[in-house]
Amino acid sequence: MLKLVVCIKQVPMVSELPWDPNTRTLKRNLAEGMMNPACGHALEAALQIKKQHGGHIVAITMGPPMAEEVLYEAIAMGADRGVLLTDRSMAGGDTSATSYTLARAIKKECPDFDLVLCGCYTSDSETAQVGPQLAEELDVPGAAYIEHIAVKDGAFRLHRVTDNFLEVLEMDMPGLVTVTTHTYMPRYPSLEGLQSAFARSDIKILNARDLRLDPAKIGVNGSPTKIINVYSPTAAKKNIVMQGTAKKVVDEIFAKFADRISGAIGKDLKTHYHDNKACTK
Amino acid sequence: MNRSIWVFADYRNYFQNRVTLQLLAKANQLAAQIGAEVCAVVLGYKIDEYVAEYIAHGAQKVVVVEHRSLQKYSMEKYAVLMERLARDYQPEIILIGATAFGRELAPRVAKRLGTGLTADCIGLEMTEDGLLRQIAPSFGGNLVAEILTPEHRPQMATVRAGIFQEIPHNNSLHGEVVRIPLPKDLPKDRLRLIAYQRQPQRDQRLEDARVVVCGGRGMGSKKKFKKLFELAQLLAGEVGATRPVVYAGWIDNDALVGQAGRNIRPQILFSFGISGAIQHTAAVTDAEFIIAVNKNPNATMMKMADVAVVADANQLCSALIKELKDRIQT
Ligand SMILES: Cc1cc2nc3c(=O)[nH]c(=O)nc-3n(C[C@H](O)[C@H](O)[C@H](O)COP(=O)(O)OP(=O)(O)OC[C@H]3O[C@@H](n4cnc5c(N)ncnc54)[C@H](O)[C@@H]3O)c2cc1C
Ligand SMILES: Nc1ncnc2c1ncn2[C@@H]1O[C@H](COP(=O)(O)O)[C@@H](O)[C@H]1O
Numbered sequence: 116m117l118k119l120v121v122c123i124k125q126v127p128m129v130s131e132l133p134w135d136p137n138t139r140t141l142k143r144n145l146a147e148g149m150m151n152p153a154c155g156h157a158l159e160a161a162l163q164i165k166k167q168h169g170g171h172i173v174a175i176t177m178g179p180p181m182a183e184e185v186l187y188e189a190i191a192m193g194a195d196r197g198v199l200l201t202d203r204s205m206a207g208g209d210t211s212a213t214s215y216t217l218a219r220a221i222k223k224e225c226p227d228f229d230l231v232l233c234g235c236y237t238s239d240s241e242t243a244q245v246g247p248q249l250a251e252e253l254d255v256p257g258a259a260y261i262e263h264i265a266v267k268d269g270a271f272r273l274h275r276v277t278d279n280f281l282e283v284l285e286m287d288m289p290g291l292v293t294v295t296t297h298t299y300m301p302r303y304p305s306l307e308g309l310q311s312a313f314a315r316s317d318i319k320i321l322n323a324r325d326l327r328l329d330p331a332k333i334g335v336n337g338s339p340t341k342i343i344n345v346y347s348p349t350a351a352k353k354n355i356v357m358q359g360t361a362k363k364v365v366d367e368i369f370a371k372f373a374d375r376i377s378g379a380i381g382k383d384l385k386t387h388y389h390d391n392k393a394c395t396k
Numbered sequence: 397m398n399r400s401i402w403v404f405a406d407y408r409n410y411f412q413n414r415v416t417l418q419l420l421a422k423a424n425q426l427a428a429q430i431g432a433e434v435c436a437v438v439l440g441y442k443i444d445e446y447v448a449e450y451i452a453h454g455a456q457k458v459v460v461v462e463h464r465s466l467q468k469y470s471m472e473k474y475a476v477l478m479e480r481l482a483r484d485y486q487p488e489i490i491l492i493g494a495t496a497f498g499r500e501l502a503p504r505v506a507k508r509l510g511t512g513l514t515a516d517c518i519g520l521e522m523t524e525d526g527l528l529r530q531i532a533p534s535f536g537g538n539l540v541a542e543i544l545t546p547e548h549r550p551q552m553a554t555v556r557a558g559i560f561q562e563i564p565h566n567n568s569l570h571g572e573v574v575r576i577p578l579p580k581d582l583p584k585d586r587l588r589l590i591a592y593q594r595q596p597q598r599d600q601r602l603e604d605a606r607v608v609v610c611g612g613r614g615m616g617s618k619k620k621f622k623k624l625f626e627l628a629q630l631l632a633g634e635v636g637a638t639r640p641v642v643y644a645g646w647i648d649n650d651a652l653v654g655q656a657g658r659n660i661r662p663q664i665l666f667s668f669g670i671s672g673a674i675q676h677t678a679a680v681t682d683a684e685f686i687i688a689v690n691k692n693p694n695a696t697m698m699k700m701a702d703v704a705v706v707a708d709a710n711q712l713c714s715a716l717i718k719e720l721k722d723r724i725q726t
Contacts, residue, residue: 195614205601211507240536242515244503256472256586259500272590279409279494281593287586339512342546344542345534357705361715364705368687369719371704375685379606379663380632382721 116265117170117229119161119199120221122249123154123183123189126239134331150185150361153234155301157294160264161232162193168266171195177205177216183320187312191304196317198224204323204330209338210244216333217245218252230271230274231291235260246293257291258284262298397701398434400457402487403548404478404502406436406495407446408469419555420454422520422564423491425638429647432488433457436538437481441467444566453572454563459485460570468592472585479508487550489528491520494554501553505580505668512545513552516655518559518678525689528553533674540674558603558659558679602651607633608662610653610680613640614669614690614709623713624668630720636660638676654679659704669709672696689713 124150161172174189176182177200186197200220208216215287221228231253233246243259250257264273271286275295303313321332331337355371357364369376369384376385401423406416412479416436417481423434438447440462447458461477478501482490494516506513518540519531527544528551534541545551602608609628615617621641628635636653637646653660654676661682668689670676677700680686688701689712700703705712 149517168580209512210503211510211512214507229715242505243499244513244515247500247503248507248631251475251504257500258471258506258587260496276595279412279595281595282589283591285590290586324563338546339506339510339548340514340530340536340543343529343544345539347539353700354699354704356698357703358707361707361711364707364712364720365715368703368705368716369723372685372687373723376631376664380630381606382632384720 117164117168118225118227119164119170120225120228120231121154121158121161121172121174121189121194121376122231122233122245123158123174123176124187124215124234124237125149125178125185126151126237131382134342140178148181148184150188150236151237151239153236153238153294153296154185155234156296157232157300158189158192158194158293159299159301160292160294161230163299164230164266165193168372174350175196175200175217175220177201177213177220179206183318186318187309187316190309190316190318191312192302193308197319199318199320200322200326201320202322204334205328207233207338208333209340210242210248211339211391212333212337214245214248214252215337215358216326219328220321221249222224222254223321223326229289231255231289233291233293235293235295243293246291250291253289253291255289255291256286257293258286259293261292262294262295264292264294288336399428399430400435400485400487401432401457401489402459402485402491403436403450404436404490404492404498405438405450405458406447406493406498406630407440407443408494408497410446410449413493413495414562415495415498415555415557416450417453418557418560419491419493420450421563422555422560423489424454426489426520426522426528430488430526433458433488433543435485437478438462439466439477441465447573449565451573452565452567452569453583454569455571457574459574459576461576461578464701465578468589470587470589471499471500471504471583472498472587473582475504476582477579477629478505481576482509486567488548490552491576492552492554494556494645498554502552506552509548509550509552511548511550511552512543513554514543514545515554517553517555518655518674520553520555526588526691527551533678540661556659578688602634602636602653602658602660605634605660607631608636608653608660608664608665609633609666609668610636610638610670611641611646611668611709612638612670612676614671616710617633618644618646620710623710623717627666627720630717630724631664631666633662633664638670639671651712657704667697667701668713670695670697672698672700 152271172194236243256327265272273284436458514530530543639642659679665683686701
């Protein structure tokens, strides 16, 4: 029986967050949350390992209280229990603070884990840093962008495709992987699954004090990186705007830029006779 | 000790992926502003060729750890070595190419050193106070964030290939080579490479194409998107796409243009039904001439185009095809 931990983040449903250029703030409240896609693949990988070898799956998320939703979803899919890490002092942490916090929770809740599974990246920040940093915090071997996991002779057999290499790796237990979105398509939670997840789900809520976190290592203050400025990058060029029917616009493009196009494609372009007629009219 | 800016030498796909050379060029600009030297760190076995290459591309110093046991990239060994070297030499800045390996190595090294790391920067500058301003997309690509690591050292960032321009190979450049023996007490690998196989090289056509026709979600459907291939063929160009298009399966993942895909620098870029999220536009800023087609005149892509056509992308594509068929001399 394997002890598995899956780290799951709740991310905004839309990839394009509504940005208000006037107030220069994010209209975050408009965005609904969902399970980060890659985390769904990591959970699916854990479920398949459990099915083959037997196991126990703990889903962990750090976020605002509303992030509990992804734990219900994880339990409905087949995770055995959930842990929500929520505290104002954890908010705004960078990947260093996040991985520290997740590591403390794992050491407290599942110290004898065999495998931690993360998504390879999140859709909102896509740093892909939390997994590798969590492996450092836990002092276990780690491998990113994994597409297949097998258990063999007391070790993990991993497959990945990175930087033009197809690699097969052997990793000691315990270890950590981050899972890509190419394989392990997440299953849909059944309706009964969802209902029973809400009815009798095992979710533990922990704050910074429960985890005895070092305040100097969490949240905004515990983050080595500081965001000093955020802006919307509209590098406006002085451009030509064309409007009208497709035919008219295309004629205009060729009238002005036929030479440029002909140069780039390395072919001569005929001048257009009915254009000329139109001009003489 | 001299102040230094380090570039991790990621030589595994040297001829296809020039990101290390591009970072050396950027490091030279930054170093000039803070009076630092540029140093490449090369870990491996039989790597003299690369050492010479990095010097010819702007490394004033190369720190080399060469040993048979480093013949293959090893995450754990490399992370420990980078940490120890950084503790000994205390570089101000470490830049790492955002290859799959670099994106895994950098966070591990940063964590070991207890410092910060910014992923996938699209710009790097020095502030007046001599700090590294790390400019990176945030919040799903709508916004750009400027990030500092004010108190921790080194300041670390990863950068994808194609953001910066390499310095042309120059044999007359000189560099000091510092050879460091492999420490005897490296931890045993807990992750072992059992087998590997080099994949067929990705085509470089998109990067090299003189004309690129890029389509976005605004093309509407897979069927309509197909028209772009006809247009590209007439223009002797290649087809690129945005992420939603790739996710929808209208085209292969290889055609993805943007931070997660390819950087392009065509003479003419046609952009159809693309909103212009920073993850996409960061990879097309080197296009010489951009013709964008969008129903929405206020789309970011339209603002950065030389010609902004307010029209239906499909209709315009069809009209262009017809016109080109008419005009191309056969
Ligand atoms: C970490 C991260 C990495 C990413 N990496 C990449 C990347 O490498 N490459 C990439 O492309 N994206 C990437 N993205 C996604 C990126 O943020 C955008 O979501 C994406 O580029 C938007 O694609 P789009 O312009 O095709 O679609 P949309 O943003 O949906 O834009 C569609 C556009 O088409 C226009 N339109 C609609 N109908 C028509 C019509 N009939 N005629 C003309 N115009 C029409 C609309 O006005 C709109 O402007 C990444 C996102 C994240 C979070
Ligand atoms: N707040 C969080 N709670 C739980 N897991 C997280 C959190 N942030 C990141 N992770 C894990 O780290 C992975 C990579 O995230 P990132 O480094 O932000 O791209 C995610 O897929 C999750 O598995």
